[in-house]
Amino acid sequence: MSGRKESDFTASFGRDAGKRYLITEMSAEKAFDWGTKALLAMAKSGVDIPDDIKQRGMAGVAVVIVKAVGGLEFMAVSSLKRELLDCVKTYISAPSAQTHARNVIDGDIEEAVTIYHLCIAVIELHLGFSIAEGLSKLTSRTPSSAQA
Numbered sequence: 001m002s003g004r005k006e007s008d009f010t011a012s013f014g015r016d017a018g019k020r021y022l023i024t025e026m027s028a029e030k031a032f033d034w035g036t037k038a039l040l041a042m043a044k045s046g047v048d049i050p051d052d053i054k055q056r057g058m059a060g061v062a063v064v065i066v067k068a069v070g071g072l073e074f075m076a077v078s079s080l081k082r083e084l085l086d087c088v089k090t091y092i093s094a095p096s097a098q099t100h101a102r103n104v105i106d107g108d109i110e111e112a113v114t115i116y117h118l119c120i121a122v123i124e125l126h127l128g129f130s131i132a133e134g135l136s137k138l139t140s141r142t143p144s145s146a147q148a
Helices: 028-044 053-069 074-085 112-127 131-140 143-147
Strands: 006-010 020-024 088-093 099-103
Touching (some): 006 112, 028 074
Antiparallel strands (some): 006 020, 020 088
C-alpha cells in the first residue's frame, strides 16, 4: 500500500455527466518535479510572484497559479496537464458487474470542461484544500481583517 491520498470525482456536465474517475496522489518525487516545472514555466512567462507569498499560504500560491495560466506557453500547459491526468483513472464496469479503474485513454473524457475540472481536482488533492475556497477566502479579506 502506497499511502497516497485518493478521491473520487463524478463529472456533471454534457456527455461526461455521471462518469466516475479515481484520482490518486502523485509520488513525492513526481509532485516535486511537477511543481518545479510549473514554477519554471511561470517564471519564464514573466508571472509576478509577490514577495509576501509565504504569508498568503497555499491560497496565495493558488492565486499565482490562476493568474499564470493565461501567460504560459501551450507546450508547458499541455505537459503539466498531461502529468495531472496521469493521476486519473476511469471506473469501468465489467460484464460481471465488478467495477475496476484503469488509466484514462483518449476518448474516455468527451468534454473539455471535464479535463479542466479533473485537473483542478488533482491539484486540490495535492494541496489538501479547495482552490475555489482558498481564492474566495483570500479575495474576501478586507484590509482591516487581513491585519487582524
